Each structure stands twice: as structure tokens, then as C-alpha cells.
Amino acid sequence: MSDLLQVKNLKTGFQTENGFLPVVHGISFHVNQGEIVGLVGESGSGKSVTSLSIMRLFHDTRGKIADGEILYKGENLLTFPEKKMTKYRGKELSMIFQEPMTALNPVLTIGKQMRETIMLHLGMSKKEAHQYAIEKLKLVGIPRAEQVMEDYPHQLSGGMRQRVIIAMQISCNPSLLIADEPTTALDVTIQAQILKLMEEIQEKTNMGILLITHDLGVVAEICDRVIVMYAGRIVEEASAVDLFENPKHPYTKGLMESAPKIGSKKDRLNSITGTVPNPNNMPKGCKFAPRCPVAMPICHEKEPELMADGNHSARCWLLDEEVKKKEEMLNA
Amino acid sequence: MRDEILIEAKNIKKHFPIKTGWFEEKKYVKAVNGISFHIKKGETLGLVGESGCGKSTTGRLLNGLIQVDSGSIIFNGKDLANASKQEWKKYRQKMQMVFQDPYASLSPRMKIKDILREPLDIHFKNMSSREKDKRVEDLLDKCGISRFHLNKYPHEFSGGQRQRIGIARALILQPELIIADEPVSALDVSIQSQILNLMKDLQEEYNLTYLFISHDLSVVEHISDRVGVMYFGDLVEMGTKEEIFNNPQHDYTKTLLSSIPQMIPKARRKQLT
Known part of the structure; x- marks a missing residue:
């Protein structure tokens, strides 16, 4: 199996007073x-819950992975004892x-925080780890990296901090990086x-x-393939170009x-009416x-498969030839 | 009508002192560093810039939530610089704000009905209770909130609905100018477009003037007639939206524009270049 990460039929949700409330409904990618x-x-589409499930950071709280497999290089992460998982997090x-x-x-210097990961996962001495961390900071384009090692987080700007975090996360050469809204809190130029x-x-x-x-603008900027989620389900999956x-x-x-698109002459935006359904009260x-x-009519009765x-796949009845024919006959 | 100036800022300045030691020289953050502009009746002026550029401070200076250090603000031909508290109260009725965070800007302990009635109770003491109720209901209707919700509390609404309520609250006093500070930044795209459409509809219906503050250039381009670009407390460029977006002059505007992610997939972009 050449896939780096394979998620199979993942079902995740929250344990509530009224029983189990599913948030991610059997997704595979x-x-x-x-x-x-x-x-x-x-x-509310379940994208962050999915990422936390992969990192197994979702277990302890009221979250629960009900079903499915998360295969990383062929090994099911969900069966790992916590100790082994700790070794994988940050390293793999x-x-x-x-x-x-x-x-x-906020109370530790950047250097201390970076060295900690490196010493733990790569078994380096403090001195080696220090040099190694400086190299990584330079790699992500931080000027005067030696000085930044001595700085505290509040002395850096938002963009700089995000660079430090990226340097930290790639310092142990992981094979898979999960980035949850990495640029949402930043200004456009940053x-x-x-x-980049x-x-x-x-x-x-x-x-x-x-x-x-x-x-979607961020997606177009750097992604090769795209998965669109809605209400805990994958509704479309395709290459970025196709999508x-x-x-x-x-x-x-x-x-x-x-x-809104720059340069468009449209006076009104085509908006989607209504809001995302409540997980307690999903349509049928x-x-x-x-x-x-x-x-x-069928859309309100039966949920389509992907x-x-x-x-290129999508979860929509319009793509089903038979349904489409029937619909055309009704309209004719 | 369209060329009549509603509000004008002349060389307004606001510097915030930074706390320093006893014997050190006093330092200031030059949040707004002597900027001038005007907004015509019925138009939308977009104010863009990145965090810390002074765009929100500018909005607050206009309606007196923060006092200017120097410069003047002229509203409907009246200089507000020396206005008394009483006079400010009168002017604020004509200029209302819509805030960014619909979760923080509505009091969690008040019912929707009371949130909307409070401004009327303060400014229209002579209005009958029935009239007030009617105005509240009509306006909520226009903003897309059904009257069944009148007795609910803010936590019972979604982000988009709360922003509709925030807009209704701003409009209840029938203001002329709406200062909207990042009104759609906290919302999902599909909801964002609903709110932008609503703001456009309301503008047409009530002949409103907007100062639309945002960091999002595509949103600003969509809603504005003219656009001002702020950078470190200065207004570096100002023009019609066509001028700013098609032919930017200032380097900073150019950088901003080139940073916006385009909806063109990476693979296609590589073919083009």
C-alpha cells in the first residue's frame, strides 16, 4: 500500500447526556x-474533528471514535497504545x-520549546539540538535565528510565530503534516x-x-487534491483542477x-440560503x-452515496443516471 | 443628492501613549496619523488594511467612541470637534455601528426584543410602546429574522442570525451613516454572502451611507463605491474601486492585491506562467 495515510470509514462523535452524537459519519480518504x-x-462540517481524530487528540475529552480505521503507512493508529502514539506525534x-x-x-523561550521536541524524538544532546533548531528556523526564513532562539513568543509577530511553529513541526522530518487553518488568523500578505x-x-x-x-482561495493556492465536507460527510472529492x-x-x-470575486460586475452574490443543519436534527x-x-423529491427521502x-466523485442524486432520467420524464 | 457630502474627516489624528518608565521619554503608537477623507450620501466607502493599521480606530473616531487628538470631523455640515455630550448623543443617533463579533456584541442577558427596543427607549422617549414594538418587528422582518424569535436570547441564534440582529439594532434609530467594522469576518462564506446581500438591499431601501471596514479585499471590492487603503496610520491610497483594483498606484496597495488568493488551482497557474 503506497498511501501514506488512509482513513477508512471513520465515525466520530461526542458522548452527550442523551447518548452518542455522531459528527463525522463514516468518511474515507x-x-x-x-x-x-x-x-x-x-x-460544523467535521473537518477539525477529523484532523484531531487522526492525531488521536480526540479521545480524552467527550469525543469518541466509534468506528473505522486510520492507517498510517499501513498501521492502524487507533490500535496503538498511548505510549507508542506519543512517539509518533511530532516525529511521524x-x-x-x-x-x-x-x-x-508563553513562559518558555522559543529555543527551549524547539529543543524539547528535537531532543525527545531525535535523541540529540542539548548543544546539538540547539544548532539543529537554528538550522530549521533559517529554513523557514526567520532572520537572525540565533537571537530568536532566546526570544519569548510575545516578542514575535503573528507571522513569525507561525513560522516558528512550522519550523518546530517539521524539525523531526515527519512524513505527514496536518495543518488546521494555518493562515486564518494572519493578514493576507503574511x-x-x-x-508559499x-x-x-x-x-x-x-x-x-x-x-x-x-x-477555497487557499485551497486553490497550494492543494493538489481537494475533499469537500458538509455535515460530517464527504460530498465531493477531486483534483484541484477538476474541482x-x-x-x-x-x-x-x-x-x-x-x-466575492475581484473584477466581477455582479451586484448581488449568489448565496446559499439557510444554515448548516444541527447535528441533533439532521434532515432525512x-x-x-x-x-x-x-x-x-428523492433528495429529501434518501441520502445518495458518493x-x-x-x-472525481460527488454525493449527489443528479449524478445518478437512473434518477436523472426519471426526473426528466417527470418534467417532460 | 449623490454628491452631497455626509461626513468629512479633516486631518484627524489619534496617538495612544505606551506605558514607559518614570524617567523615560513618553512614546506613542500613531494609530491614526493625520488622515482626511469624506463620504458622500448614499455611497459606500471601503477602508482596507491589515491588523494594526488604524482602520478600526478611524471608525471609532468618526462616531466619537474615541476622541480625536487633533483635526475635525464634519457631519452634515456641523463640526463635531467641540460638540457637547448632549450633542454627541444626538449625532450618534444618526451614525450607528455594526461590530465584527456577533457573539460579543449582543448582551447575553437581554432578549432580542429588548436589545432592539433599548435604543428607542433612550432616543425616542415620546414614542408609544405599540409604535416601538411595530418598528422592531418590521425591521427584524426586513433583516430576515422572524417575529417568533422576539422573546429569545442571543445564544439561541447562529452567527449569521446574530449579525442580522446586530444590523437591525444599528438601523432601529433610522441612522444615515452605518460604520461597519469587519461585519462579515467572523462568518462562513455562505453566510457572509447572505449578509453582504442584506446590507446592499438595506442600503437601497433606506438610502444608507456605509463606512465598511475590512481586511478582506474581495469583500471590500464587492460592496464599495470608493476604497481607502490604510497602512501604519496613514491613508496611503484612495480612489474609486476601479482605480484601486485595476490601477493601484501605491506599492503597498500592489502588494496587498497580489497577496489575495485567486480561485485558480495551482496546476493551472503553473501552466500560465
């Missing part, structure tokens, strides 16, 4: 070595979080720099990156049309049907 995969969705798979302000410990940096590092190290974001040039799911189309059929502009056409 993979990330190859040397590939940047975008996981897109709005708040590592994660960048959204808030560069809170991901670093965002452009960080995205991630792309460069990916090319240098050939790692696989799973980029979680709500911003942007030929989106198949009405939700994906809606998302693209909702974003297709979860997008209540907001869908082209919903048919239908594949080559490497």
Missing part, C-alpha cells in the same frame, strides 16, 4: 506521499494549529508568505500535507459562487437538500 490535500468545509505525523498566539508556551513557505517545504521534503481550511473547473456538487458550486435524505437550489466518475 487518503493522502499520498508528496501530496497536498485540502479538506474544505464550513464551521505532526500538526499545525490555527492560532499562532496560543500554540506556543498568509501569502506562509502558503509550506509549498516550498513540501517540495523539499516530499512529505504529505493535509490542509484543513474554510477558504475548480467542473464542480459537481451543488454545495461546492454554491461555495464558489458565494465568495441528502443533508444539503434543504438548502439546495436544484433538490428533487458516486465516482474516474477520480
Whole structure:
């Protein structure tokens, strides 16, 4: 199996007073070595829960992985004892979080925080780790890296902090990097720099990156393949080119049309009506049907499967030939 | 009508002191460093810039939430620099704000009905209770919130709905100018477009003037007639949106524009270059 990460039928949810509340409903996808995969969705679509499940940072709280497998280089992470998982986190798979302000410990110097990971995972001495950390800081484009090692997080700007975090996360040469909204808290000019940096590092190290974001612009900027999530399900999956040039799911189309585009003469935006359904009260059929502009009667009754056409798949009845024929006959 | 100036800022300045030691020289953050602009009746002026550039401070200076250090603000031909508290109260009725965070800007302990009635109770003491109720209901309707929700509390609403309520609260006093500080930044794209459409509809219906503050250039381009670009307390460029977006003059504007992610996939972009 050449896949770096393979998620199979992952079901995750929360333990509540009224029983188990599923948030991610059996999703399957993979990330190859040397590939940047975008996981897109709005708040509440289950994208962050998915990433936390992969890192197994979801267990302790009220979250629970109910079913499925997460295969990393063929090994199921979910069966690992916690000790083994700790060894993998940071070394094999590592994660960048959204808030560069809170991901670093405010009372420790950058140097101390960077050395800690390196000494733990690579078994270096303090002195070696120090030199090694400086190299990594230089790699992510931090000027005067020696000095930054002595700085505390509050002495750095948001963009700088995110660079430090990236340096830290790639310091042990992980094969898989999960980046959860890495640029959302940053200004556009800084965002452009960080995205470029991630792309460069990916090319240098050939790692696989799973980029979680709500911003389709960011996806287009650096992703090779895209997975669109809605209400805890994958609704579309395709190469970035196919997705942007030929989106198949009405939700994906809606998302693209909702974003204002510079230079467009349109006075009004085509918005998607309504809001994301509440996990307590999901519609019966297709979860997008209540907001869908082209919903048919069957959409409200039965949930469609993910239908594949080559490497492009979407969860929509419109792609089912039989349903489509029936619909046309009814309309004729 | 369209060329009439509603509000004008002349060389306004605001420097915030930074705490330093007793004997050290006093230092200041030059949040707004002597900028001038005007907004015409019925138009939307977009103010863009990155965090810390002074765009929010500018918005707050205009409606007197922060006092200017120097310079003047002229609203409907009246200089507000020396206005008394009483007079400010009168002016603020005509200029209302919409804030960024719909979770923090509505009091969690007040019902929607009361949130919207409070401004009326303060500014329209002579209005009958029934009239007030009617105005609240009508406006909520226009903003897309059903009247069944009148007795609910803010936590019962989603982010988009809360922003609709925030907009309704700003409009309840029938203001002329709305200062909207990042009104859609906290919302998902699909909701963001609903709110932008709503703001455009309301502008047409009530002939509103907007100062639209945002860091998001594509949103600003969509909603504005004219755009000002701020950088470290200065207004570095100002023009119609066509001028700014098609033919930017200042280097900073050019950098900003080239940083916006385009919806063109990486593989295609590489073919183009």
C-alpha cells in the first residue's frame, strides 16, 4: 500500500447526556506521499474533528471514535497504545494549529520549546539540538535565528510565530503534516508568505500535507487534491483542477459562487440560503437538500452515496443516471 | 443628492501613549496619523488594511467612541470637534455601528426584543410602546429574522442570525451613516454572502451611507463605491474601486492585491506562467 495515510470509514462523535452524537459519519480518504490535500468545509462540517481524530487528540475529552480505521503507512493508529502514539506525534505525523498566539508556551523561550521536541524524538544532546533548531528556523526564513532562539513568543509577530511553529513541526522530518487553518488568523500578505513557505517545504521534503481550511482561495493556492465536507460527510472529492473547473456538487458550486470575486460586475452574490443543519436534527435524505437550489423529491427521502466518475466523485442524486432520467420524464 | 457630502474627516489624528518608565521619554503608537477623507450620501466607502493599521480606530473616531487628538470631523455640515455630550448623543443617533463579533456584541442577558427596543427607549422617549414594538418587528422582518424569535436570547441564534440582529439594532434609530467594522469576518462564506446581500438591499431601501471596514479585499471590492487603503496610520491610497483594483498606484496597495488568493488551482497557474 503506497498511501501514506488512509482513513477508512471513520465515525466520530461526542458522548452527550442523551447518548452518542455522531459528527463525522463514516468518511474515507487518503493522502499520498508528496501530496497536498485540502479538506474544505464550513464551521460544523467535521473537518477539525477529523484532523484531531487522526492525531488521536480526540479521545480524552467527550469525543469518541466509534468506528473505522486510520492507517498510517499501513498501521492502524487507533490500535496503538498511548505510549507508542506519543512517539509518533511530532516525529511521524505532526500538526499545525490555527492560532499562532496560543500554540506556543508563553513562559518558555522559543529555543527551549524547539529543543524539547528535537531532543525527545531525535535523541540529540542539548548543544546539538540547539544548532539543529537554528538550522530549521533559517529554513523557514526567520532572520537572525540565533537571537530568536532566546526570544519569548510575545516578542514575535503573528507571522513569525507561525513560522516558528512550522519550523518546530517539521524539525523531526515527519512524513505527514496536518495543518488546521494555518493562515486564518494572519493578514493576507503574511498568509501569502506562509502558503508559499509550506509549498516550498513540501517540495523539499516530499512529505504529505493535509490542509484543513474554510477558504477555497487557499485551497486553490497550494492543494493538489481537494475533499469537500458538509455535515460530517464527504460530498465531493477531486483534483484541484477538476474541482475548480467542473464542480459537481451543488454545495461546492454554491461555495464558489458565494465568495466575492475581484473584477466581477455582479451586484448581488449568489448565496446559499439557510444554515448548516444541527447535528441533533439532521434532515432525512441528502443533508444539503434543504438548502439546495436544484433538490428533487428523492433528495429529501434518501441520502445518495458518493458516486465516482474516474477520480472525481460527488454525493449527489443528479449524478445518478437512473434518477436523472426519471426526473426528466417527470418534467417532460 | 449623490454628491452631497455626509461626513468629512479633516486631518484627524489619534496617538495612544505606551506605558514607559518614570524617567523615560513618553512614546506613542500613531494609530491614526493625520488622515482626511469624506463620504458622500448614499455611497459606500471601503477602508482596507491589515491588523494594526488604524482602520478600526478611524471608525471609532468618526462616531466619537474615541476622541480625536487633533483635526475635525464634519457631519452634515456641523463640526463635531467641540460638540457637547448632549450633542454627541444626538449625532450618534444618526451614525450607528455594526461590530465584527456577533457573539460579543449582543448582551447575553437581554432578549432580542429588548436589545432592539433599548435604543428607542433612550432616543425616542415620546414614542408609544405599540409604535416601538411595530418598528422592531418590521425591521427584524426586513433583516430576515422572524417575529417568533422576539422573546429569545442571543445564544439561541447562529452567527449569521446574530449579525442580522446586530444590523437591525444599528438601523432601529433610522441612522444615515452605518460604520461597519469587519461585519462579515467572523462568518462562513455562505453566510457572509447572505449578509453582504442584506446590507446592499438595506442600503437601497433606506438610502444608507456605509463606512465598511475590512481586511478582506474581495469583500471590500464587492460592496464599495470608493476604497481607502490604510497602512501604519496613514491613508496611503484612495480612489474609486476601479482605480484601486485595476490601477493601484501605491506599492503597498500592489502588494496587498497580489497577496489575495485567486480561485485558480495551482496546476493551472503553473501552466500560465
